[in-house]
Amino acid sequence: MVVTYARRHGLQPLGVGIGLRRSFYEELPRTERALDWVEIIPENFLSLGGRPQRALDACRERWPVLPHGVGLDIGGPDALDVDYVTGLAALVKRVDAPFFSDHLCYSRLGGVYLHDLLPLPFTEAVVEHVVPRVREVVARVGRPFLLENPSYYANMPGGTLSEADFLRHVVEEADCGLLLDVNNVYVNARNHGYDARAFMDALPLERVAQIHLAGHTIYPDVIIDTHGDRVCDDVWSLYRYVLDRTGPVSTLIEWDQDIPSMEAVLDEADLARAALREGAGR
Amino acid sequence: MKPSLKHFFDSMGTYLARPGGESLEELYTAHPEWRAPSSRVSLYGDFVRGHVRSALEKLFPMLRGAVGAEAWNALVEDYTLTRPARHHEVNHMGEGFPAFVADGVSSRGLPPHAPALARFEWSDFAVFSSQAESPERVERLTPNPTLLVLEQPYRICAYVRAKGAVVVPQAGDELALLWRHPAHLVTYYQEATPHALLVLKMAVEGLSASDVAVATGMPEADILGAVARLSRDGLVLSPDA
Numbered sequence: 001m002v003v004t005y006a007r008r009h010g011l012q013p014l015g016v017g018i019g020l021r022r023s024f025y026e027e028l029p030r031t032e033r034a035l036d037w038v039e040i041i042p043e044n045f046l047s048l049g050g051r052p053q054r055a056l057d058a059c060r061e062r063w064p065v066l067p068h069g070v071g072l073d074i075g076g077p078d079a080l081d082v083d084y085v086t087g088l089a090a091l092v093k094r095v096d097a098p099f100f101s102d103h104l105c106y107s108r109l110g111g112v113y114l115h116d117l118l119p120l121p122f123t124e125a126v127v128e129h130v131v132p133r134v135r136e137v138v139a140r141v142g143r144p145f146l147l148e149n150p151s152y153y154a155n156m157p158g159g160t161l162s163e164a165d166f167l168r169h170v171v172e173e174a175d176c177g178l179l180l181d182v183n184n185v186y187v188n189a190r191n192h193g194y195d196a197r198a199f200m201d202a203l204p205l206e207r208v209a210q211i212h213l214a215g216h217t218i219y220p221d222v223i224i225d226t227h228g229d230r231v232c233d234d235v236w237s238l239y240r241y242v243l244d245r246t247g248p249v250s251t252l253i254e255w256d257q258d259i260p261s262m263e264a265v266l267d268e269a270d271l272a273r274a275a276l277r278e279g280a281g282r
Numbered sequence: 283m284k285p286s287l288k289h290f291f292d293s294m295g296t297y298l299a300r301p302g303g304e305s306l307e308e309l310y311t312a313h314p315e316w317r318a319p320s321s322r323v324s325l326y327g328d329f330v331r332g333h334v335r336s337a338l339e340k341l342f343p344m345l346r347g348a349v350g351a352e353a354w355n356a357l358v359e360d361y362t363l364t365r366p367a368r369h370h371e372v373n374h375m376g377e378g379f380p381a382f383v384a385d386g387v388s389s390r391g392l393p394p395h396a397p398a399l400a401r402f403e404w405s406d407f408a409v410f411s412s413q414a415e416s417p418e419r420v421e422r423l424t425p426n427p428t429l430l431v432l433e434q435p436y437r438i439c440a441y442v443r444a445k446g447a448v449v450v451p452q453a454g455d456e457l458a459l460l461w462r463h464p465a466h467l468v469t470y471y472q473e474a475t476p477h478a479l480l481v482l483k484m485a486v487e488g489l490s491a492s493d494v495a496v497a498t499g500m501p502e503a504d505i506l507g508a509v510a511r512l513s514r515d516g517l518v519l520s521p522d523a
């Protein structure tokens with residue numbers, strides 16, 4: 001039997017979480033709805049006092065908190081931002097997060113933050129560049145670390161590996177976990193014309209320790225990963241497909257734009273919880 | 283890092299510093315074998331530029347209205363070219379914007395109160411997100427640790443309070459006080475009135491109401507009233523709160 005990344009690190013499936021977004025700072029800590037854990041974007045808590053801190057403390061009293069960063073810049077050419085990583089390590093300890101995560105991308109060039117998740121070329125050279133950086137981050141933070149498969153709208157130049165092989169090489173050689181964003185798989189499969197299920201079969205699923213579900217926006221010639229809608233039926237069905245292969249995995253509903261209400265996000269979380277339960281029963 | 287990877291980042295860096303038709307062509311010239319559709323690659327230029335714009339539009343809504351659409355677009359475009367995002371937290375890129383606005387008042391024909399308004403709006407955010415947390419209890423009257431004082435040649439406080447009902451602020455020196463309310467955690471602001479300055483002085487120097495009454499001849503009840511009111515507003519933190 002394969003020993004999963006989660007088991008090796010004593011990580012239990014936590015159920016379904018939603019993100020602590022600015023518009024939820026007051027209502028989320030008081031909700032009486034079902035919620036198993038809360039995701040935070042560490043960048044919103046590392047250098048901003050006041051409201052975010054009060055909301056974070058209130059959530060931490062009720063739920064496990066998992067930091068999911070956007071600014072680590074694991075693939076970029078700049079040296080790791082030591083202040084950022086030090087702050088992140090302190091935040092991870094403060095909320096006692098069982099693990100933390102960021103994206104397999106770059107987000108800074110020449111000291112300038114791009115505030116976006118930019119795709120890397122799928123090459124051995126990138127794998128070689130990223131692996132020691134992951135190891136350095138894990139050493140500095142001292143907790144298990146997951147990398148997310150990002151969405152991308154164009155293949156970057158010089159690619160020699162398939163996307164799935166690229167992801168596999170990075171997480172296996174760096175020995176980190178995989179945060180599988182199922183909506184990203186769907187969006188990428190549609191944008192690049194590949195089969196989402198075959199792609200997932202090619203991933204090291206034994207390393208998946210968290211799943212993301214989100215909505216997207218369909219344009220005539222591209223689908224954008226906006227996190228601005230409900231999870232679509234195809235993504236729900238891919239989610240079940242993954243769960244059948246991984247067993248229960250901590251799952252996040254990501255809804256970051258055009259959020260109708262926190263209740264609507266929690267409704268999506270209820271659907272994910274039902275799918276998790278159903279999966280466990282199969 | 284392999285030279286090929288460095289070449290990739292350098293070329294993307296050049297493109298993202300100034301996304302546009304010309305720089306996109308240069309990017310493709312740097313990678314002759316690259317077949318990705320340019321409409322997809324240019325999305326990244328749009329995204330990166332868009333993040334600067336949306337951060338500025340959230341931070342400076344009143345300034346945006348005051349300068350008009352055309353001047354605003356030019357300000358945003360030119361500020362973006364200065365590559366202001368040097369911090370992992372996105373709003374930090376607005377910190378240098380008031381000075382940038384001030385530098386362009388005459389050359390861009392901006393309204394003369396634009397720099398003061400920009401500074402006020404940035405200070406509003408800086409106070410709101412200040413890392414100086416108010417202690418839960420204080421032993422004596424204490425100034426709010428998030429307090430910011432702005433000296434400006436326009437009556438910006440009254441202008442902001444009017445919420446658009448006043449077209450331009452009145453000229454005239456103003457000392458504006460901005461602080462984060464310790465319980466509501468939102469920014470409060472007011473002109474520095476004699477009462478507000480007196481209560482702040484009491485907090486900084488540890489003066490009692492009776493000392494101040496003796497020294498100034500003001501009725502002690504007035505002083506206590508001002509202390510109570512400004513403690514409620516959170517300008518000062520009181521041990522009785």
Ligand SMILES: [Fe+2]
Pocket residue numbers: 148181212254
């Ligand atoms: Fe995600």
